[in-house]
Amino acid sequence: IVFQRLEKNFRAFTVLAFIVTFTTFLFSFTLRDPSLYFFKYAIHKSDNFFSKGQCGCRQCMTELEDDPWFTERFNQSVHPLMSRRNSLLTDDTYHWWQQLQGHKDPANFSEVVEKLFQVIPDDDDLYKDAGPERCRTCAVVGNSGNLKGSRYGPLIDSSDVIIRMNMAPTSGFEKDVGSRTTHHVMYPESAIDLDNTTSLLLIPFKTLDLQWITSALTTGSINETYVPVQSRIKANKNRVLIYSPAFFKYVSDTWLESKGRYPSTGFLSLLFAVHICDKVSVYGFGADQYGNWHHYWENNYNGGNFRETGVHDADHEYNVTLLLADKHKINIFKGF
Numbered sequence: 185i186v187f188q189r190l191e192k193n194f195r196a197f198t199v200l201a202f203i204v205t206f207t208t209f210l211f212s213f214t215l216r217d218p219s220l221y222f223f224k225y226a227i228h229k230s231d232n233f234f235s236k237g238q239c240g241c242r243q244c245m246t247e248l249e250d251d252p253w254f255t256e257r258f259n260q261s262v263h264p265l266m267s268r269r270n271s272l273l274t275d276d277t278y279h280w281w282q283q284l285q286g287h288k289d290p291a292n293f294s295e296v297v298e299k300l301f302q303v304i305p306d307d308d309d310l311y312k313d314a315g316p317e318r319c320r321t322c323a324v325v326g327n328s329g330n331l332k333g334s335r336y337g338p339l340i341d342s343s344d345v346i347i348r349m350n351m352a353p354t355s356g357f358e359k360d361v362g363s364r365t366t367h368h369v370m371y372p373e374s375a376i377d378l379d380n381t382t383s384l385l386l387i388p389f390k391t392l393d394l395q396w397i398t399s400a401l402t403t404g405s406i407n408e409t410y411v412p413v414q415s416r417i418k419a420n421k422n423r424v425l426i427y428s429p430a431f432f433k434y435v436s437d438t439w440l441e442s443k444g445r446y447p448s449t450g451f452l453s454l455l456f457a458v459h460i461c462d463k464v465s466v467y468g469f470g471a472d473q474y475g476n477w478h479h480y481w482e483n484n485y486n487g488g489n490f491r492e493t494g495v496h497d498a499d500h501e502y503n504v505t506l507l508l509a510d511k512h513k514i515n516i517f518k519g520f
Contacts, residue, residue: 324467336517373410465515
């Protein structure tokens with residue numbers, strides 16, 4: 185009997201030692217080479233195992249005992265996307281939004297919204313599925329030259345949601361930036377054609393922008409805002425989403441303390457991810473290792489003019505982004 189017990193204990197110890205050894209190998213190997221994401225499923229399962237209950241990840245965007253700085257700013261009741269139900273804007277929000285690009289004599293906002301949602305889906309519940317079973321991983325991919333040589337492609341592509349913005353070419357840059365895109369953020373003046381599987385996330389700066397997207401998906405009657413724009417674009421109209429002007433103002437007022445005329449596309453994309461995701465990774469933000477500011481598809485840097493737009497407070501946005509990382513709300517991959 186004693187021998188049988190010893191044999192049983194030895195077997196249990198052997199199994200435990202194997203599990204510990206394999207787990208150590210798994211994490212050390214993955215950290216050594218981020219492209220080895222064939223372990224993604226196993227890691228996701230471990231996230232569920234260690235979940236505290238707010239979401240299915242090991243660490244969630246919102247925690248039961250959260251950081252005061254984050255708690256004061258994060259307002260889950262302000263939804264990032266516009267729907268018919270939440271399209272009604274307060275006078276303060278409407279006037280703030282309309283003056284961003286100084287568009288004169290805007291069309292009737294309610295009528296424009298009604299026509300818009302006759303063309304694109306009106307899903308008020310989209311991304312409102314947070315809970316203990318969900319572990320939504322998101323990659324926010326900026327356009328910085330620090331992505332060159334990073335080999336982040338497989339790591340980016342392993343995320344559930346992959347957000348890119350403006351031009352953001354992937355062809356020829358897959359090893360560094362990945363090939364998948366689930367959400368492409370743009371405004372009329374930066375519009376590009378998309379494939380049928382990608383969601384177009386429009387950031388409107390004025391009523392005319394809402395009219396433009398309706399037109400660009402149907403009649404093609406609008407070809408100018410404050411500059412000439414594409415009259416039509418290729419995009420799946422069933423996957424078009426509209427960034428809410430109310431959320432736009434919330435980001436500016438609450439997260440940036442109204443510094444800068446309005447937030448950059450990158451920061452707006454980041455806060456969108458913070459509100460719909462449980463785990464957020466950020467790539468391609470900031471300068472390269474030499475302090476140069478340029479896009480990853482450009483051969484030459486432009487000496488820093490790239491970030492001096494006159495409407496964004498780039499330094500404050502970067503500081504808030506670093507604070508989010510410091511509070512373990514996002515993970516920043518700095519590239520090379």
